Amino acid sequence: MFDEYTFEELKAILIMQSFGGLSLLCIYVLMGLGLYVVFGQMKVINMAHAEFLVIGSYTMCLASKFVIEVMPEFINYYLWVAIPLAFVVAFIVGWIIEWILISRLYHRPLDTLLATWGLSLIMQQCFRTFIGAREMSATLPEWLMGSWAPTDIIDIPINGLVILATTIILTVGLVFFTNKTRWGLRMRSTSQNRQMSQALGINTKVTDRFTFALACGISGIGGAFLTTVVSTSPTAGTTYIVDSFLVLVLGGLGSLFGLVISGGFLALLSSILEFFMSGSVAKVWLYLIIFVVLAKFTKGLFSSNIRS
Amino acid sequence: MKLKLHSKMYSLLLMAMAGPTGHVIAEEFPTAKVNTTGLAVTDTTVTVGQLHSITGTMAISETGSVEAERLAIEQINAMGGVLGRQIKIVQEDGASDWPTFAEKSKKLITQDKVACVFGCWTSASRKAVLPIFEKENNMLYYPTFYEGLEDSKNVIYTGQEATQQIIYGLDWAYENLGARTFYLIGSDYIWPRTSMKIARAHIERYLKKKDPKCKVVGEEYYPLGHTNFGTLINKVKLKKPDLMFTAVVGGSNVAWYKQLKAAGVTSKKYDMLTISTTEDEVLGIGGVNCEGFYSSMKYFQSIDTAENKAFVKAFKARWGDDSVIGDVTQAAYLGPWLWKKTVEKAGSFDIDKIAAASGGIEFKDAPEGFVRIHDTNHHLWSKSKIGKFLKNGQFEIISTSSELIEPNPYPKGYQ
Numbered sequence: 001m002f003d004e005y006t007f008e009e010l011k012a013i014l015i016m017q018s019f020g021g022l023s024l025l026c027i028y029v030l031m032g033l034g035l036y037v038v039f040g041q042m043k044v045i046n047m048a049h050a051e052f053l054v055i056g057s058y059t060m061c062l063a064s065k066f067v068i069e070v071m072p073e074f075i076n077y078y079l080w081v082a083i084p085l086a087f088v089v090a091f092i093v094g095w096i097i098e099w100i101l102i103s104r105l106y107h108r109p110l111d112t113l114l115a116t117w118g119l120s121l122i123m124q125q126c127f128r129t130f131i132g133a134r135e136m137s138a139t140l141p142e143w144l145m146g147s148w149a150p151t152d153i154i155d156i157p158i159n160g161l162v163i164l165a166t167t168i169i170l171t172v173g174l175v176f177f178t179n180k181t182r183w184g185l186r187m188r189s190t191s192q193n194r195q196m197s198q199a200l201g202i203n204t205k206v207t208d209r210f211t212f213a214l215a216c217g218i219s220g221i222g223g224a225f226l227t228t229v230v231s232t233s234p235t236a237g238t239t240y241i242v243d244s245f246l247v248l249v250l251g252g253l254g255s256l257f258g259l260v261i262s263g264g265f266l267a268l269l270s271s272i273l274e275f276f277m278s279g280s281v282a283k284v285w286l287y288l289i290i291f292v293v294l295a296k297f298t299k300g301l302f303s304s305n306i307r308s
Numbered sequence: 309m310k311l312k313l314h315s316k317m318y319s320l321l322l323m324a325m326a327g328p329t330g331h332v333i334a335e336e337f338p339t340a341k342v343n344t345t346g347l348a349v350t351d352t353t354v355t356v357g358q359l360h361s362i363t364g365t366m367a368i369s370e371t372g373s374v375e376a377e378r379l380a381i382e383q384i385n386a387m388g389g390v391l392g393r394q395i396k397i398v399q400e401d402g403a404s405d406w407p408t409f410a411e412k413s414k415k416l417i418t419q420d421k422v423a424c425v426f427g428c429w430t431s432a433s434r435k436a437v438l439p440i441f442e443k444e445n446n447m448l449y450y451p452t453f454y455e456g457l458e459d460s461k462n463v464i465y466t467g468q469e470a471t472q473q474i475i476y477g478l479d480w481a482y483e484n485l486g487a488r489t490f491y492l493i494g495s496d497y498i499w500p501r502t503s504m505k506i507a508r509a510h511i512e513r514y515l516k517k518k519d520p521k522c523k524v525v526g527e528e529y530y531p532l533g534h535t536n537f538g539t540l541i542n543k544v545k546l547k548k549p550d551l552m553f554t555a556v557v558g559g560s561n562v563a564w565y566k567q568l569k570a571a572g573v574t575s576k577k578y579d580m581l582t583i584s585t586t587e588d589e590v591l592g593i594g595g596v597n598c599e600g601f602y603s604s605m606k607y608f609q610s611i612d613t614a615e616n617k618a619f620v621k622a623f624k625a626r627w628g629d630d631s632v633i634g635d636v637t638q639a640a641y642l643g644p645w646l647w648k649k650t651v652e653k654a655g656s657f658d659i660d661k662i663a664a665a666s667g668g669i670e671f672k673d674a675p676e677g678f679v680r681i682h683d684t685n686h687h688l689w690s691k692s693k694i695g696k697f698l699k700n701g702q703f704e705i706i707s708t709s710s711e712l713i714e715p716n717p718y719p720k721g722y723q
Contacts, residue, residue, distance in 0.1 A: 005546060013542050016542050016545070016571075017538075017539065017542050020538030020539060021538075023538065024536055024538065128367075133367045133371065134371075134591060134592065135368060135559065135562060135591070135592030137562060137566075137592055137593060137594045139594060139596075145569050145597070146572075147570060147571055149572060153545070155545075155572030155573075157567070157570035158570065159570050228566070228570075229563060229567060230535045230559065230562055230563040230566070231593070233368065233592075236559065239533045239535065270536070274539035278527070278529055279496070279528055279529055279530030280496040
C-alpha cells in the first residue's frame, strides 16, 4: 500500500503519527491521573471523576468568555490564570463533596460506587441548568491552535506540545509531592495503615479530604487542557469516563507507572490500528485486544501492592 | 428590562405580520364538517403535538427546532389561526430516548387526539414513531435533513433527503474546486453511511464519465462521540485528496475541526465540503476553526432576502439576540406553515384529506425561498446552496442551485 508514496512522505507521516500517539498517551494520562489518586490512595471508585474533568473544561470556557467580553487584549495570556483557576475550582468542589458525601461512605465501597454515580448525574444536570445545554468551546489564543512545521510536510500541533509538557509536569510533580513532602507522607501513611497513622497524630480525616480534593484539582487541570482538543457539554464526561477507567484498569489500578505504560500501550495500539483500518473497525479490534490482555493479566499490566 | 423590550418588539412584529390579511371565520367551517375523525378540534381551537428531546444528549440540537415551531405557531395564531381556530400545543419530551419517543407519540395521538405532530430529529427517533403514526393514522412534520429511503403517507419531510444535498454539493465541488479525488468521512450510523454510499455512487458512476480521474481515495467511519482524529488526519495528509467530503456529527464535530486546525489542515491547503455542519454546530466549534471550508445545505441564516431577514428578526426577538438559525431550525419553521396551508386547501383537519392534499402545496415566502411539496412523495422541492464558513460563525453563500431540486428518496442507480 505504500508503493505510491516517496520515502520523505512516509518518514513525515511516521513522525507525525508518533507524535500523535504521544499526544494520545498524554490525554489518557491526564484523564486517568485524578482517578488514580483517588483509587490508589483512598480505594474509592469515583464514578463522578469525569465530571471534575468537565468542571475544569467549563472553567476554561467561561474564563475565555469573560476575557473576551471584559478585557480582550489579554486573550493571549489568560491561559496562565485560567488553568490554575480550573485547579482551584475543581479542588474546592472536591473538598466540599468529600465533606458532604464521600467521607460518610469510606467503609462501604459499593455504596460509594452508587453514590458517586448519582453524584455524576446531579453534576451533569447542574451544568445543564446553570451553564446551559449547548456545547461550549473555549476561545483559545491563536498561537496555541496552530501547528509548527519544521518541513513542508510535517506539521506538529502546538497544543500537543503544550499537553505533553503539562502531562510531564503534573506527573513528575505528583510523584515528587507524594514522595518528598509532608502532605505526601501523610497521604501515603493514611493509605497504608489508617489506625496507626491516627495513633501517630495524623489527622486522617483532613488528609482524606485533601487527597480527594487534590485528585479533583488535577482532573480540573486535565479538563482545562481537553478544551484544546474537544468541546464541552454537560454530558461530555460520559465519553471520558470509559477511557479513564480503561487506562486505569489496564495499568493495574493504583500504580502511576502502570498508568503511564497502559496509556502508552493504548495510544500505540489505536494509532497503529486506526492507520491501517477504518475508525469503527479499529475500535472493535482495540477492545478485543484489551479484552485478551486483561484475560491474561487479570490484575492489569502493573498491579500495585497498596492495601492488598 | 431586556425581556420586556423583547416581548414588546415581538408583539409589534406579530402585528405587522398579521397585517391586512383577512381573518378566516370559524363559522364558515363548522367543526362537524372539518373534523370527522374525532381529533382535538373545537369551534375555536385546534390542538397539535410537539415532540422533541428537551433533555438528554439531543436536547442541544433539538432546542432550535422547538423554538422555530413555536414561533411559527404563534405567528399563525396572531394571523387568526387555522380555519379560524387558534392552535394550542401539547408538548412532550422524547428525552433523547427512542422508545420514549414512541410512547409519547402514542400518548399524543390516542389521548390528546392532536391534529398533527411537529417533531423528531434523529432518524432513529423517526423510525421509532413511524409505525405508530401509520397505525393510528396521524401526521408527522419532520424537519431534519436525512438519508432518504423512506416515504410515508403519514410524514411530511421538510428537510432535504440525501440526494438533494449530496449530488448538488459534489457537482459544485467538481466544477468549482476542481475536485477529482475524494476522501469520504463520517460518523458511524445510518445517515452518514447511506449518504456516503450515494456520494460514492455519484463519483464513480457519474463524475467519472466526465473525467476518468475521479475516484474515492478513502472512506472511513468513526464511532459517535469519537474525539481523537490524529491518525485519520495523517491518512488524509498522505493521500492528499482534492476534497474531504464529511458527515461528522455531535461532539465529534468539534474535536474534528479543532484537530484539523491544530494539525495544519486548514482551508489554505485543503478543501472540505460538509453536509452536517450548520450555524448551530459552529457555535460549539468556534468560527476560527472551520473558516474557509464549505457546507452544502438548503438554508443559511445569511440568505439575503426580505423574507429571511424578517424571519431572523422575529426569531431573535422571540428567543434572544444570541440565537443562531441552522438548516434544521428553518426546516422546522416550515412545518406549521405547510400544515396550515394544507388544512386550508383541504378545508378539513382529517388526516386522510391532509395526506391527499399535501402534494403541490407551495410556500412562496419561506425563509429559504420558494418551496413546494412533491406531488407523489412527501418531500420538498428546494434549492440547494453552498456556504463558505466565515470567522464569525456565519456563512457566505457561494452558490445556489438555479432550479428547485426534485426530492428523490429512492434514487435509482445509487443503491
